[in-house]
Amino acid sequence: MKKVQPIDCEQALLRIFELIDHELRGDEREAMEEHLQTCKSCYSRAEFERRLKAKLTGLRDSQANAGMRVRIERLLKAI
Amino acid sequence: MAISRKAFEDQVLALLGPLQGVARRLTCNDTEAEDLVAETVARAWHARDALNDEAAFRAWIFRILHNTFLSDRRRSAARPEVQHCSEEEGEEEGFSIFEQAHQPFLLWFSNPEQEFLDRVLREDLERALCALPEHYRIVVVLSDLEEFSYAEIAATLDIPVGTVRSRLARARSALQKLLWNSAREYGLSGTTSRSEGACEAKP
Numbered sequence: 001m002k003k004v005q006p007i008d009c010e011q012a013l014l015r016i017f018e019l020i021d022h023e024l025r026g027d028e029r030e031a032m033e034e035h036l037q038t039c040k041s042c043y044s045r046a047e048f049e050r051r052l053k054a055k056l057t058g059l060r061d062s063q064a065n066a067g068m069r070v071r072i073e074r075l076l077k078a079i
Numbered sequence: 080m081a082i083s084r085k086a087f088e089d090q091v092l093a094l095l096g097p098l099q100g101v102a103r104r105l106t107c108n109d110t111e112a113e114d115l116v117a118e119t120v121a122r123a124w125h126a127r128d129a130l131n132d133e134a135a136f137r138a139w140i141f142r143i144l145h146n147t148f149l150s151d152r153r154r155s156a157a158r159p160e161v162q163h164c165s166e167e168e169g170e171e172e173g174f175s176i177f178e179q180a181h182q183p184f185l186l187w188f189s190n191p192e193q194e195f196l197d198r199v200l201r202e203d204l205e206r207a208l209c210a211l212p213e214h215y216r217i218v219v220v221l222s223d224l225e226e227f228s229y230a231e232i233a234a235t236l237d238i239p240v241g242t243v244r245s246r247l248a249r250a251r252s253a254l255q256k257l258l259w260n261s262a263r264e265y266g267l268s269g270t271t272s273r274s275e276g277a278c279e280a281k282p
Contacts, residue, residue: 017248021222023229048177048192052255055196056223059204061100068099068113069092075117076088079124 004031011035012042020050081128082136090136091120097225098144104220105148107209115151119144138227138234145217145235152213174252176259195262207257215250222247 004027007015012035018024019032036043064072082090091098098119102112123143130139180191208216221227221235229247233240 017251018244021229021247023244044192045175045177048196051196052176053223055199056204056208056219057226059201059208060097060224061103062096064095064099064116068116069095071113071117072091072095072120075120076091079121 004034007031007035009035009039009042012039013045016042016046016049019046020053082130082133086133087124087127090133091123091140094137094140098140101141101217101220101225102144102148104208104216104224105145105213115144115148118151119147122147135234138231141221141225141227141235142237174256174259176255176262179259195258199258199262203258203261207254207261210257211250211253215246215253218243218247219250219254 012032015032024032036046098116099112102115103109106112106115123140176195177192180195218232221232229240229243232243
């Protein structure tokens with residue numbers, strides 16, 4: 001079984017946003033996950049960043065307001 | 080082949096909430112946001128022949144939204160702008176609430192970053208987002224609110240993926256600095272208020 005190159009805290013912190021943004025793939029992701037399993041500090045930092053991101057995601061407006069919808073439906077009929 | 084009228088309408092209506100949400104955060108004004116979305120939809124319809132792949136509709140229409148915002152902003156450059164944090168402040172890299180919360184003087188909280196997350200309010204987040212310079216705000220909004228991939232953000236803003244990565248890191252640093260400063264109001268980073276209090280107590 002292939003073993004990924006271990007990374008240190010400095011390397012992990014540089015990639016932490018890419019981890020929480022689901023942008024790490026393959027060996028990079030695996031190396032990061034292995035590091036987080038053994039480093040409490042980096043794990044806590046990643047959890048904090050994940051939870052802050054989730055709070056921001058909670059601000060998302062999934063529905064337009066009624067006035068906006070009516071305006072755009074009229075526009076779509078007119079163009 | 081150009082996108083059909085029905086497909087165009089379906090895609091626009093499905094994305095209307097996110098379009099209005101992103102427009103609100105770009106303009107920080109509800110009326111301007113509605114005008115921006117309407118102008119974007121009209122422009123997108125007239126430019127529909129330029130859309131080669133319907134699967135890329137989301138990044139394409141958000142790109143039109145962003146470009147329309149920038150050209151409107153340039154036209155009204157003389158108008159007073161919403162007060163944002165300074166570019167210099169925004170450029171500061173590496174500010175982290177987690178690191179601030181783990182300074183020894185805050186260890187009287189059993190879990191200071193948890194304390195911060197529990198106390199931070201929706202209004203705090205909205206205010207901090209609105210205070211970010213526009214080029215930072217848009218990457219945070221697209222990544223964290225709309226959950227675009229880095230490649231989609233790059234396509235939307237017409238910048239390289241590497242620039243998305245570095246700009247997002249700086250934007251988050253600036254956002255966390257704004258949030259941390261507002262957290263002082265409720266005493267999490269208590270050193271400032273406590274030291275000020277100590278000064279006041281001096282004769």
